[in-house]
Amino acid sequence: MVETWVLGDETVPTSTPTVLEMLQERIRAGLLETWLTSSSGRSLAFMSNTERAMVIIMNDEDDPGEHAMDQDASGSSKDFVLVDGQHDEYPDEDTLPLAEALQVVNHILTTGAPPPHVAWSIDR
Template structure:
């Protein structure tokens, strides 16, 4: 099943990205020195990827100011740094709250095409309610 929502770069309303185009864009943006990428769909949902080149934080928000969900690596241990945000801030995240960069690209592409995460990733809600989805 392919989704009917169109995903584009946040705030542009421009080109609607296929899943594979979005995955390639992540790689190109990393090559260009852009570590933070925000996509928006026609319903106003936001899909963000922040990477340090090896790992990535992938977040889905239903609305900008509401809690969402993010991909997790249940076996991730320790912390990784050098996640540079567009505002100049540099963050460090627990490896459990990030996934390998290639996993992030695959999950992003799948979500854009099917409006659901691939079965092989683990998703955790950010509402503080303790609900995990695998």
């Protein structure tokens, strides 16, 4: 069975192209934190500051998960604004440029697995 994904508390699965379009619309609207839940119970978190994004996959709500990395990046980026209004700053190595992060999400939603060419930090 193919894994399907829904946005937040919605119950209708969302197609991959729709998710990618929705992520871009949410970023333009200043909604920089988005959570998706899969039919298998996994969660995918996408947090952006409009230039970079953190992509996290968790197996369940108690799982610290794993996140995509940019091992060649240095420095840090601010203005990751969470839904609760919290402003976070992350090391750039723990985030990806926005376009690459969207490609990672596309790959995960399409195949169910992270792309093999992207480094991941296992936070478990």
